[in-house]
């Protein structure tokens with residue numbers, strides 16, 4: 001099985017679930033199309049990643065799993081921060097509010113392509129500017145959608161409540177993925 005993702009968290013979740021995955025990241029254009037909603041976007045990108053890797057690298061009948069995660073706040077899309085100022089802007093916007101984390105997953109098995117989106121609601125505590133600056137200074141936000149990692153030593157301190165799958169926020173709703181692989 002191939003995992004079309006460079007995300008260390010996805011690799012670990014698949015390996016812990018017992019899949020001896022080969023890692024071949026997909027290099028695709030991840031920009032949103034005009035008018036495209038965040039949930040449509042993650043599903044399309046997951047499919048694009050799976051199809052790109054499947055057509056270029058998969059052996060006949062080999063399964064390819066791909067995913068894409070974004071944060072959506074009031075319908076606005078928050079991807080990975082461009083720099084520290086961008087990370088501060090995102091965290092200020094998320095402070096005291098509930099946002100959605102959406103992960104699109106695609107499983108390509110030859111001609112058969114299945115995809116789904118899983119959504120988790122995450123509520124942040126009110127964050128002071130000092131807290132945001134301190135969090136950005138840890139470096140944790142930089143490679144993560146929405147500029148935080150719920151699994152991180154510091155990121156977990158921002159979160160008041162979640163409704164949905166924790167692993168979906170981390171980047172892969174592993175229970176759903178395993179169930180989909182078994183169908």
Ligand SMILES: Cc1cn([C@H]2C[C@H](O)[C@@H](COP(=O)(O)OP(=O)(O)OP(=O)(O)O)O2)c(=O)[nH]c1=O
Nearest residue numbers: 005006007068069144145148149150169170171
């Ligand atoms: C919100 C949130 C995101 N993230 C991560 C998950 C993803 O790795 C990243 C979103 O970027 P993605 O573009 O989904 O994934 P990636 O670039 O890391 O890997 P690839 O494109 O090769 O599959 O943000 C966390 O780790 N914790 C969190 O709490």
